[in-house]
Amino acid sequence: MNWSIEIIPCIRTTITNKKDGKKKHKYIVKEYQSGFEHSHKLNRPVFKVREINRRYNEYYESVIDEQNDEVIHFCHESLTDHFGHGSAKKKN
Incomplete structure (x- = not known):
């Protein structure tokens, strides 16, 4: 068996307006x-760059x-x- 390990750096930031005792995801x-x-x-x-801004929708x-400097996927909506x-797809 040939095994290889790839280390891929990634930055993930979440900004919350959390109140004490409330659920974080809200x-x-x-x-x-x-x-x-x-x-x-x-x-x-x-x-890959992904930005979700719930305040400004x-x-x-x-x-x-x-x-190749080729854009594989682009979405701004x-x-x-x-x-x-993803997980929001309709199930058959």
Whole structure:
């Protein structure tokens, strides 16, 4: 068996307006994530930036292949229009 370990740096920040004794997820104002993630399709790391701003109802996501400087995925829309992705997909 050939094993390899890949260390991929990533920055993740969450800004909350949390009140004491309340559930944390209700008061998340902004989430930001950027860094390299492994792409199973390309079998190499790609650079991904995701920003979710609940206060201003914005969703931004960009995935770039650093090897070719090619944009693999780009999405900038209102957060209320961003549904049917990931775990929010309709089940059959």
